[in-house]
Amino acid sequence: xxxxxxxxxxxxxxxxxxxxxxxxxxxxxxxxxxxxxxxxxxxxxxxxxxxxxxxxxxxxxxxxxxxxxxxxxxxxxxxxxxxxxxxxxxxxxxxxxxxxxxxxxxxxxxxxxxxxxxxxxxxxxxxxxxxxxxxxxxxxxxxxxxxxxxxxxxxxxxxxxxxxxxxxxxxxxxxxxxxxxxxxxxxxxxxxxxxxxxxxxxxxxxxxxxxxxxxxxxxxxxxxxxxxxxxxxxxxxxxxxxxxxxxxxxxxxxxxxxxxxxxxxxxxxxxxxxxxxxxxxxxxxxxxxxxxxxxxxxxxxxxxxxxxxxxxxxxxxxxxxxxxxxxxxxxxxxxxxxxxxxxxxxxxxxxxxxxxxxxxxxxxxxxxxxxxxxxxxxxxxxxxxxxxxxxxxxxxxxxxxxxxxxxxxxxxxxxxxxxxxxxxxxxxxxxxxxxxxxxxxxxxxxxxxxxxxxxxxxxxxxxxxxxxxxxxxxxxxxxxxxxxxxxxxxx
Amino acid sequence: xxxxxxxxxxxxxxxxxxxxxxxxxxxxxxxxxxxxxxxxxxxxxxxxxxxxxxxxxxxxxxxxxxxxxxxxxxxxxxxxxxxxxxxxxxxxxxxxxxxxxxxxxxxxxxxxxxxxxxxxxxxxxxxxxxxxxxxxxxxxxxxxxxxxxxxxxxxxxxxxxxxxxxxxxxxxxxxxxxxxxxxxxxxxxxxxxxxxxxxxxxxxxxxxxxxxxxxxxxxxxxxxxxxxxxxxxxxxxxxxxxxxxxxxxxxxxxxxxxxxxxxxxxxxxxxxxxxxxxxxxxxxxxxxxxxxxxxxxxxxxxxxxxxxxxxxxxxxxxxxxxxxxxxxxxxxxxxxxxxxxxxxxxxxxxxxxxxxxxxxxxxxxxxxxxxxxxxxxxxxxxxxxxxxxxxxxxxxxxxxxxxxxxxxxxxxxxxxxxxxxxxxxxxxxxxxxxxxxxxxxxxxxxxxxxxxxxxxx
Numbered sequence: 001x002x003x004x005x006x007x008x009x010x011x012x013x014x015x016x017x018x019x020x021x022x023x024x025x026x027x028x029x030x031x032x033x034x035x036x037x038x039x040x041x042x043x044x045x046x047x048x049x050x051x052x053x054x055x056x057x058x059x060x061x062x063x064x065x066x067x068x069x070x071x072x073x074x075x076x077x078x079x080x081x082x083x084x085x086x087x088x089x090x091x092x093x094x095x096x097x098x099x100x101x102x103x104x105x106x107x108x109x110x111x112x113x114x115x116x117x118x119x120x121x122x123x124x125x126x127x128x129x130x131x132x133x134x135x136x137x138x139x140x141x142x143x144x145x146x147x148x149x150x151x152x153x154x155x156x157x158x159x160x161x162x163x164x165x166x167x168x169x170x171x172x173x174x175x176x177x178x179x180x181x182x183x184x185x186x187x188x189x190x191x192x193x194x195x196x197x198x199x200x201x202x203x204x205x206x207x208x209x210x211x212x213x214x215x216x217x218x219x220x221x222x223x224x225x226x227x228x229x230x231x232x233x234x235x236x237x238x239x240x241x242x243x244x245x246x247x248x249x250x251x252x253x254x255x256x257x258x259x260x261x262x263x264x265x266x267x268x269x270x271x272x273x274x275x276x277x278x279x280x281x282x283x284x285x286x287x288x289x290x291x292x293x294x295x296x297x298x299x300x301x302x303x304x305x306x307x308x309x310x311x312x313x314x315x316x317x318x319x320x321x322x323x324x325x326x327x328x329x330x331x332x333x334x335x336x337x338x339x340x341x342x343x344x345x346x347x348x349x350x351x352x353x354x355x356x357x358x359x360x361x362x363x364x365x366x367x368x369x370x371x372x373x374x375x376x377x378x379x380x381x382x383x384x385x386x387x388x389x390x391x392x393x394x395x396x397x398x399x400x401x402x403x404x405x406x407x408x409x410x411x412x413x414x415x416x417x418x419x420x421x422x423x424x425x426x427x428x429x430x431x432x433x434x435x436x437x438x439x440x441x442x443x444x445x446x447x448x449x450x451x452x453x454x455x456x457x458x459x460x461x462x463x464x465x466x467x468x469x470x471x472x473x474x475x476x477x478x479x480x481x482x483x484x485x486x487x488x489x490x491x
Numbered sequence: 492x493x494x495x496x497x498x499x500x501x502x503x504x505x506x507x508x509x510x511x512x513x514x515x516x517x518x519x520x521x522x523x524x525x526x527x528x529x530x531x532x533x534x535x536x537x538x539x540x541x542x543x544x545x546x547x548x549x550x551x552x553x554x555x556x557x558x559x560x561x562x563x564x565x566x567x568x569x570x571x572x573x574x575x576x577x578x579x580x581x582x583x584x585x586x587x588x589x590x591x592x593x594x595x596x597x598x599x600x601x602x603x604x605x606x607x608x609x610x611x612x613x614x615x616x617x618x619x620x621x622x623x624x625x626x627x628x629x630x631x632x633x634x635x636x637x638x639x640x641x642x643x644x645x646x647x648x649x650x651x652x653x654x655x656x657x658x659x660x661x662x663x664x665x666x667x668x669x670x671x672x673x674x675x676x677x678x679x680x681x682x683x684x685x686x687x688x689x690x691x692x693x694x695x696x697x698x699x700x701x702x703x704x705x706x707x708x709x710x711x712x713x714x715x716x717x718x719x720x721x722x723x724x725x726x727x728x729x730x731x732x733x734x735x736x737x738x739x740x741x742x743x744x745x746x747x748x749x750x751x752x753x754x755x756x757x758x759x760x761x762x763x764x765x766x767x768x769x770x771x772x773x774x775x776x777x778x779x780x781x782x783x784x785x786x787x788x789x790x791x792x793x794x795x796x797x798x799x800x801x802x803x804x805x806x807x808x809x810x811x812x813x814x815x816x817x818x819x820x821x822x823x824x825x826x827x828x829x830x831x832x833x834x835x836x837x838x839x840x841x842x843x844x845x846x847x848x849x850x851x852x853x854x855x856x857x858x859x860x861x862x863x864x865x866x867x868x869x870x871x872x873x874x875x876x877x878x879x880x881x882x883x884x885x886x887x888x889x890x891x892x893x894x895x896x897x898x899x900x901x902x903x904x905x906x907x908x909x910x911x912x913x914x915x916x917x918x919x920x921x922x923x924x925x926x927x928x929x930x931x932x933x934x935x936x937x938x939x940x941x942x943x944x945x946x947x948x
Binding site: 001004005007008009016017018019021022023024025026027030033034036037038039040041043044045046047048049051055057058059060061062063064065066067068069070073075077078080081082084086088089090091092093094095096097098099100101102103104106107108109110111113114120121122123124125136137138139140143147148151152157172173175176177178179180181182183185194222223225226227228251253254255256259260273276277278279280281282283298320322323324325326327328329330333339341342343344346347348349351352354355357358359361362365366368379380404405407408413414416419433434435436437450462465468469470471472473474476477479481482483484485491 | 659714
């Protein structure tokens with residue numbers, strides 16, 4: 001791995017520039033109508049670099065990253081599977097890239113056909129009656145889902161229902177979303193074997209219950225075995241069930257959230273349907289709903305009339321929760337998901353759930369055999385599972401974070417660390433279906449090797465990583481002595 | 492199939508290691524009655540050659556019309572290097588830089604992005620981006636309520652000249668938290684927000700005032716007067732700006748005597764293709780005193796244990812994975828790829844290139860307006876300065892004229908009659924540096940014919 005790269009601003013030289021990219025200078029008279037009082041005094045201080053300098057700089061920066069294309073990336077809850085190159089290439093055909101979001105439907109029938117079919121396929125895999133594609137991330141889809149639950153209760157004149165129940169192991173976005181929707185969060189505990197505490201749920205529901213947000217398999221990687229009972233309790237109390245689709249990959253083609261009793265779901269297309277994670281985004285968080293919530297879906301949707309496709313807007317859905325993006329969400333991401341789903345087809349999609357689950361259970365079995373502890377040894381893994389390093393932390397003073405950092409030296413991106421919060425010293429490991437047995441075996445070897453180091457020369461592990469462009473960073477300093485933008489050093 | 496590399500021998504060894512007979516046994520915790528046998532409703536698989544053929548046909552069906560639509564999404568030249576580098580696997584297939592040591596590329600790139608956006612807007616701090624300009628605007632309203640501790644009312648004044656979709660997104664996003672958005676009328680003769688319209692709010696508890704520059708009509712608002720009025724009354728100013736325009740126009744950090752408090756906008760013009768609406772990026776900036784109220788990811792520079800500089804996500808105590816129900820927002824991503832593209836674009840343009848782009852776009856729009864207003868029945872709706880976008884008024888309904896133009900391969904602009912019926916037959920048009928003099932002449936000639944056809948009909 002290259003060691004480091006200076007900042008683009010440090011390459012900057014006054015008067016230099018990638019001038020081949022610039023338009024010809026406009027007649028200054030054309031700017032005469034812009035009033036001086038509204039003009040900028042001096043040009044913005046952007047870097048002044050040549051094209052090759054910029055290309056080298058950003059290429060080198062890219063090389064400082066781990067990525068799926070270069071490394072095993074078993075980040076639990078994130079479904080870091082291979083992003084097929086075809087999905088990018090065909091979503092970036094020039095006509096798709098050039099199309100303006102407000103162009104007439106007549107010049108977008110090809111695009112709209114893809115989006116319409118994507119809606120239909122997502123309905124089929126989720127068991128839902130309606131799908132909206134505009135939410136731009138999982139958390140955005142969560143927002144749409146809870147906003148629909150609120151709108152549904154309000155439309156029935158049931159104004160008291162403002163409580164959202166979440167299990168204690170839920171993703172942080174769940175309670176944050178409930179708050180954004182003006183709801184109050186009630187956390188309920190889970191049982192020792194990892195299922196929702198049904199007695200606690202029964203005690204928690206009531207006339208104020210708007211709904212419950214659940215991930216299934218849960219953030220512990222465990223299938224919620226009493227899901228039908230949970231659904232009955234919440235529905236009988238007048239609440240609705242929200243499915244956080246973060247872990248849909250585990251059950252794709254095996255069981256559908258709609259059949260489990262969920263009323264609304266968001267699907268992370270950047271996870272299950274393999275659109276790129278892009279260094280943190282853009283994602284896409286399509287929402288699916290049961291019949292009761294269809295009128296509240298966010299706009300726009302894509303409708304079909306005979307052979308023609310058109311946008312459905314506020315005029316078609318007067319009860320819609322409204323608009324979530326300026327236009328149609330992350331359209332280019334939606335196209336990538338569409339291409340992926342067509343490439344897989346129904347047979348491929350069933351294999352996804354099967355092989356993601358196979359890989360997770362295999363890796364879990366191998367790590368257990370190698371002496372690592374799992375908190376739920378009697379349970380099957382979903383598509384991910386937890387290893388707890390509580391024992392290593394206590395006996396060897398080597399933590400989950402230390403293992404994670406040392407894994408980087410072995411050429412593996414670390415699993416998710418310290419989430420879920422209720423399992424101490426945890427690594428949440430999600431291999432995904434696109435990794436081979438060889439890669440999983442190599443990961444087990446690395447973990448065993450690190451365990452040996454932890455026993456024999458723990459400092460090697462506790463001071464890791466040693467081979468990255470930087471060693472461990474001072475996060476406290478980062479937060480206290482804020483340095484968020486570059487400023488030239490005074491001469 | 493499905494990019495799964497397993498051989499039969501692999502599977503046999505793996506189920507054996509797990510201690511089950513077959514893969515199916517791994518699903519034995521799922522109640523039998525819930526299991527499905529197949530995914531009817533999903534078509535059977537296509538191979539890559541077949542999907543290529545299908546997508547190629549669909550793309551061609553959409554064609555490549557000559558477009559003069561702006562309205563918040565702008566066609567600009569994008570250097571080949573921008574997406575050539577952005578789609579490198581190391582950027583494309585990485586995730587949120589949770590493991591900072593293995594993500595220095597993404598982290599440093601975001602730090603450079605934050606710096607460039609702060610300089611462009613004249614603001615002190617920028618985050619790693621929001622979903623798009625509309626969602627950044629909605630989050631700015633929520634942020635203003637947190638940041639303005641003197642105000643209890645959660646009332647936001649929103650000029651009608653702010654992009655209508657942004658206004659709707661703000662309502663969808665923030666109304667469940669009790670925010671009240673109050674529309675400020677605009678002058679239908681001038682197309683801007685008169686400072687006088689603020690007088691009725693004198694002495695009232697107002698949390699923030701939004702100002703879009705250029706506004707939705709392309710017109711330039713009196714940002715200094717609006718900012719000064721608000722800041723003198725402890726009302727926060729939320730600027731919504733077009734990044735290209737900032738090469739020429741006064742940045743929000745310099746509006747009025749003290750500048751805006753929060754500045755947001757749509758980053759799409761910075762190297763991101765139109766792509767029917769996304770993925771784009773919303774940029775979000777603020778004055779330093781409000782940094783802890785910013786939503787979203789923020790990257791900071793710090794030192795490692797050996798004293799070397801490095802980059803990391805910082806101020807995470809604001810965020811959902813730490814604060815859960817008390818977080819500043821539920822957002823847990825940014826628009827990483829679009830941010831990468833914007834950062835490379837700004838580097839290639841630099842101060843000179845971006846200034847030339849802004850000037851060329853504006854010059855071309857002036858030529859367009861001059862040409863189109865020579866067509867009988869077409870006039871400029873508002874006198875006064877605009878930037879690279881303007882409203883025309885036709886002497887007949889806009890929709891049939893646009894349809895006729897569309898049949899001739901020209902997208903003539905956005906019909907405003909559904910958004911601003913009081914303006915009559917209003918048409919929002921835009922040209923950028925990507926349009927040639929011949930394109931402008933083609934539009935003029937075709938509009939002349941389309942208007943005649945509409946008159947005849």
